[in-house]
Amino acid sequence: MSLTPDDVKSIARLARLAIAEQDIPAYAKNLSSILEFVAQLEQADTASVQAMAHPLVGVPPRLREDQVTEQVDRDRYQANAPQAEAGLYLVPKVME
Amino acid sequence: MLHTKSLAEMARDLKARKVSSEELTRAFLERIERFNPRLNAFITVLKDQALKEARAADLVIAAGRGGPLTGVPMVHKDIFCTAGIKTSCGSKMLDNFVAPYDATVVERMKRAGMVLLGKANMDEFAMGSSNETSFYGPVKNPWDETRVPGGSSGGSAAAVAARLTPAATATDTGGSIRQPAALTGVTGIKPTYGRVSRYGIVAFASSLDQAGIITYTAEDAAMIMSIMAGFDERDSTSVDRPVPDYAAELGQSMQGLRIGVPKEFFDKGLDPNVAEATRDAIKVYEKLGAVVKDVSLPNFMLSVPTYYVVAPAECSSNLARFDGVRYGYRCKDPVDLTDLYMRSRGEGFGAEVKRRIMTGTYVLSAGYYDAYYIKAQKTRTLIRQDFIEAFKSVDLILGPTTPTPAFKLGEKTDDPVTMYLNDIYANGVNLAGLPGMSIPAGFVDGLPIGLQLIGNYFDESRMLAAAHQYQRQTDWHTRLPKGYES
Numbered sequence: 001m002s003l004t005p006d007d008v009k010s011i012a013r014l015a016r017l018a019i020a021e022q023d024i025p026a027y028a029k030n031l032s033s034i035l036e037f038v039a040q041l042e043q044a045d046t047a048s049v050q051a052m053a054h055p056l057v058g059v060p061p062r063l064r065e066d067q068v069t070e071q072v073d074r075d076r077y078q079a080n081a082p083q084a085e086a087g088l089y090l091v092p093k094v095m096e
Numbered sequence: 097m098l099h100t101k102s103l104a105e106m107a108r109d110l111k112a113r114k115v116s117s118e119e120l121t122r123a124f125l126e127r128i129e130r131f132n133p134r135l136n137a138f139i140t141v142l143k144d145q146a147l148k149e150a151r152a153a154d155l156v157i158a159a160g161r162g163g164p165l166t167g168v169p170m171v172h173k174d175i176f177c178t179a180g181i182k183t184s185c186g187s188k189m190l191d192n193f194v195a196p197y198d199a200t201v202v203e204r205m206k207r208a209g210m211v212l213l214g215k216a217n218m219d220e221f222a223m224g225s226s227n228e229t230s231f232y233g234p235v236k237n238p239w240d241e242t243r244v245p246g247g248s249s250g251g252s253a254a255a256v257a258a259r260l261t262p263a264a265t266a267t268d269t270g271g272s273i274r275q276p277a278a279l280t281g282v283t284g285i286k287p288t289y290g291r292v293s294r295y296g297i298v299a300f301a302s303s304l305d306q307a308g309i310i311t312y313t314a315e316d317a318a319m320i321m322s323i324m325a326g327f328d329e330r331d332s333t334s335v336d337r338p339v340p341d342y343a344a345e346l347g348q349s350m351q352g353l354r355i356g357v358p359k360e361f362f363d364k365g366l367d368p369n370v371a372e373a374t375r376d377a378i379k380v381y382e383k384l385g386a387v388v389k390d391v392s393l394p395n396f397m398l399s400v401p402t403y404y405v406v407a408p409a410e411c412s413s414n415l416a417r418f419d420g421v422r423y424g425y426r427c428k429d430p431v432d433l434t435d436l437y438m439r440s441r442g443e444g445f446g447a448e449v450k451r452r453i454m455t456g457t458y459v460l461s462a463g464y465y466d467a468y469y470i471k472a473q474k475t476r477t478l479i480r481q482d483f484i485e486a487f488k489s490v491d492l493i494l495g496p497t498t499p500t501p502a503f504k505l506g507e508k509t510d511d512p513v514t515m516y517l518n519d520i521y522a523n524g525v526n527l528a529g530l531p532g533m534s535i536p537a538g539f540v541d542g543l544p545i546g547l548q549l550i551g552n553y554f555d556e557s558r559m560l561a562a563a564h565q566y567q568r569q570t571d572w573h574t575r576l577p578k579g580y581e582s
Contacts, residue, residue, distance in 0.1 A: 008454070012454060014461065015454055016416075016437040017442045017445070017454065018438040027450075027451065030451055033512065034404060037400075037401060038402075040401050041398060041401050041475050042467075042471070044398055044474075044475050046471065046475060049475075051476075052476050052477045053303060054529075055289040055290070055480070055527075056289065059335070062332060064329065077422075077423075080193055080423035080424075081423060082424075083426070091421055091433055092432050092435075
């Protein structure tokens, strides 16, 4: 599996990552070698094998009562925001 | 020479009031000040706060209310959220992030009265095997400062190896505790998936991540595991099972213990000198009365490729939260929302993190999802079944932790696949969700190597006991790197 520079650009777009034009060839090369490496999975016979998503196989997901367990301290959380004002997160204008 | 004692000895001395927490804390802070400029093992050093905590611990001990770990200094990997303290995860993305709350592990160690010396350097978002992807620069290996300490918990491992702290927390998604522990000659344990709470740990790959501890000895690790492990309702993957008193169970006899050695671990790729040292280490168990036999993990070679589909897929999803809006890095003068997302992420993440996000995005994208992601979930089942089959006839699996001793800084940074193969013996353990350890098992060309122990699900107790029994017969774990002895 070999990725072209255009493939890399479209993956970067999907992942919302700005990649400098001069770095594209290096990513194409490295990502291609990673995909080539993982392609060896194709040889494994998995016709009758169940997929697993996590190691807790057969353990039912744990649920709890829908109760309030903590008070949200908005100011403390928003202290980490790049731009916040009057309790709101600020972003560039999305509508004219 | 306070730093040459084990954590268990320090804890006993504190209890007997032979030493105060303030004296111990000062001794380690002085070592950090002296040696960290050479190693770069710390992102944050908490001098004043640590001394304050130490004095508080001394009062608790004096009042006779101390627990087994009260006043013992330690370090957190910078992936654990610490309220009011910068939690960077080794990334420019979180360079300005001050955690608003404590991780459960942090809370538990605080409650036990342990003293926090600082936060350890690490590969960015725990993605790396050499600690060279950190935004804060690489960590050096104290055994040879031109070599890597391993990763991603490279700062934790180097700090313990240089005796800048008796213990450091760490996380292991595909070997990030065991591999650096091996390359720096210290003891590291990755517990069973679900054993230690992950609440407040920055997520990398949620079906693989698990937290553990790096220490000088298995006894030290056992003491800390008893307070770290246990159910936490705030982590939906936390398993509700009683936590044994690991330290009390270290005396278990090795007589008749069935040890399996996977023959695939000794195939090509393993440095012959590491193979020989590993076989010598296994002989120690035979002398203790264990029964050693060959086992097979036929799908072993699928573990690294499986890991490099599953882990990037989960990372691409987990790291979608870094959007430059709620916290973390934001680019300058975004023209619109898309530009804000793309440049904040493009500038905030380093190259390896971007590679993994893109690999994950690709394997999850329409048209490739079945061929890569579902396929890897199936080969993951094969890997897990191999271990389950092996554990039908053995109690413990032993082998090398890494194929070679520590490599040179810069040696593998241009070739991600070669770097990934460093964790060839480690990845499968995470995919299966089993507990694993690495303990010092000798030297090759003057560099430490690790013996890997793999236990059955939730059988940390037997694994720790086996590590402890080995350390009673050997002194590798007491060796200090040259220049760091006093």
